[in-house]
Amino acid sequence: MVDSDHSITNAFLLIMTLVGLSIILSVIKHHSKTASRWLEGLPVLVLRNGAWDKEAGDNTRVDPSEVVAAARSKQGLERLDEVKHAAIENDGTISIVPREGS
Structure with missing residues (x-):
């Protein structure tokens, strides 16, 4: 410059x-x-109602293991089937919404 x-x-x-x-x-x-x-962009849902959105995951370059790691560290969840929704936020963090009863 x-x-x-x-x-x-x-x-x-x-x-x-x-x-x-x-x-x-x-x-x-x-x-x-x-x-x-x-x-800024918008958050991207990579997991909707427990179903992995492959296209959204590919576009954001996030795989299910990263969502499981975020769920474990933020919510204490151990498996992907315990997560209802997962979103990649504008700042790159992963937000987790656990399933009811998890």
Whole structure:
């Protein structure tokens, strides 16, 4: 981004540009749900009612063993059949909804 110019002025301008863009995008996301969905994305369900969604898993590059690991660490569940829903959140974490009685 700075090519061969390593001056303090150029570094300062680069940092201010990146900070400014971050603030502008933050304001846009705050005022527009459409822009927020476009910039941040939406959570993706990879397990629906206990059924693995292979296409969603392939698109997010998540496999059932990762969901089981998240279920074990977050909910204390040991098997995939104890999970009702699993979603990959915008920040990359896996949210788990256990089955009733698990």
